Amino acid sequence: MNLIILFEQDFTQDDTVKLEGRRLEHVLSVHKAEVGQTLKVGLLNGKIGIGLITHLSKDMLCMKIELLKEPPKPLESQLILAMPRPKVFARILQTVTALGVKKIFVIKTWRVQKSYWNSPVLSEEKLRDNMILGLEQAKDTILPEVRIVKLFKPFVEDEISEIIKDTIPFVAHPIADKQCPYNINKPTTVAIGPEGGFIEYEIDMLIKYGFIPVSFGDRILKVETAIPYIYGKLY
Amino acid sequence: MNLIILFEQDFTQDDTVKLEGRRLEHVLSVHKAEVGQTLKVGLLNGKIGIGLITHLSKDMLCMKIELLKEPPKPLESQLILAMPRPKVFARILQTVTALGVKKIFVIKTWRVQKSYWNSPVLSEEKLRDNMILGLEQAKDTILPEVRIVKLFKPFVEDEISEIIKDTIPFVAHPIADKQCPYNINKPTTVAIGPEGGFIEYEIDMLIKYGFIPVSFGDRILKVETAIPYIYGKLY
Numbered sequence: 046m047n048l049i050i051l052f053e054q055d056f057t058q059d060d061t062v063k064l065e066g067r068r069l070e071h072v073l074s075v076h077k078a079e080v081g082q083t084l085k086v087g088l089l090n091g092k093i094g095i096g097l098i099t100h101l102s103k104d105m106l107c108m109k110i111e112l113l114k115e116p117p118k119p120l121e122s123q124l125i126l127a128m129p130r131p132k133v134f135a136r137i138l139q140t141v142t143a144l145g146v147k148k149i150f151v152i153k154t155w156r157v158q159k160s161y162w163n164s165p166v167l168s169e170e171k172l173r174d175n176m177i178l179g180l181e182q183a184k185d186t187i188l189p190e191v192r193i194v195k196l197f198k199p200f201v202e203d204e205i206s207e208i209i210k211d212t213i214p215f216v217a218h219p220i221a222d223k224q225c226p227y228n229i230n231k232p233t234t235v236a237i238g239p240e241g242g243f244i245e246y247e248i249d250m251l252i253k254y255g256f257i258p259v260s261f262g263d264r265i266l267k268v269e270t271a272i273p274y275i276y277g278k279l280y
Numbered sequence: 281m282n283l284i285i286l287f288e289q290d291f292t293q294d295d296t297v298k299l300e301g302r303r304l305e306h307v308l309s310v311h312k313a314e315v316g317q318t319l320k321v322g323l324l325n326g327k328i329g330i331g332l333i334t335h336l337s338k339d340m341l342c343m344k345i346e347l348l349k350e351p352p353k354p355l356e357s358q359l360i361l362a363m364p365r366p367k368v369f370a371r372i373l374q375t376v377t378a379l380g381v382k383k384i385f386v387i388k389t390w391r392v393q394k395s396y397w398n399s400p401v402l403s404e405e406k407l408r409d410n411m412i413l414g415l416e417q418a419k420d421t422i423l424p425e426v427r428i429v430k431l432f433k434p435f436v437e438d439e440i441s442e443i444i445k446d447t448i449p450f451v452a453h454p455i456a457d458k459q460c461p462y463n464i465n466k467p468t469t470v471a472i473g474p475e476g477g478f479i480e481y482e483i484d485m486l487i488k489y490g491f492i493p494v495s496f497g498d499r500i501l502k503v504e505t506a507i508p509y510i511y512g513k514l515y
Contacts, residue, residue, distance in 0.1 A: 117498035277512025
């Protein structure tokens, strides 16, 4: 927790918060902070700043808050991600949030198991919890927007053109001829398939709608490795 | 398992292997293969090729092996990694192996908990198991070399100059002025600190011995995200 995310309901006055639960535990056990010290804080979807500890006990942490500056710039990319195994997805959502992606489409493809859609990890509450963990890691405050898309074909046919407008759309594809470019400095859309990849029909359809297939060489990477790897190249 | 790694002891004849256990399970449950089909195989530290299934039952998989070509090129980088939490380390070792790093120094720094060194994840057997998983993922066969270094100061003072010779040595450091370069196309050494980072004394010492501190911007990334991110940029 490199930044403590604050919510509107934490505020008891304009500049004063009272925290309990997970954040209090963390401050006690990891930061090992004391009254008079300051901690890095950020208001969800707002500015970041510092919190001066005015009270700290095992039941409650009170801070006087000063919000000073804007959160880091978002990554200029939206991610289209085939739904991974739920346990892996939780970690990936944290990672993607930490990297600064602000729009994430979680989609069904042929090789995505139907059972994944019943996982509690896709509940609004869990999505939010995992994104908060990513924000805390990266010292960001802006919650990404997640959309769950359970039908591939109408998503591509009816919506994708509008979604990728004004971006360069890439699809990660291990057997593509073209290598992923570096330091692109432009908005992108990045599509990443499931373990096992997109099927040919899906790749063909994405290409038809303008996606550029790019590879990383001979090595097949896990989705959770491929995402930071491709964003390392692009930005 | 995108490639089945074979060991010398799997061979019953020059070109025939008999497999049981984990690899057999995987072929039955994930590949759902049948007699007459071929699977991608690779001999540990040797060539990759195909295995023609000649027998498959719940007790045994037999294949006729043809080894055809060299494994993918290694990544021209050695990694110096502060020991992470053991559970995370297992995953990171798989990732680093999949990325193609062939030399890994796992080191003690100030912020590494002493208890980590007692973890079974650092046993030769577990190190090897996790690296094999990485090789299977990336369709590689060359096992990396791992060295465990429990004292930071003598490692830097007595050995680091020789280790980084003929490489460009970088240390990931969130507050560095210089951004990590792209597509460097030269051998590198990359040093990554623990969660919480290197302490100032450690960074200063690495700089003194020639390391270039580089950052990724304002965001603090987890070690497991930072590694593919930096290698995405460098190669």
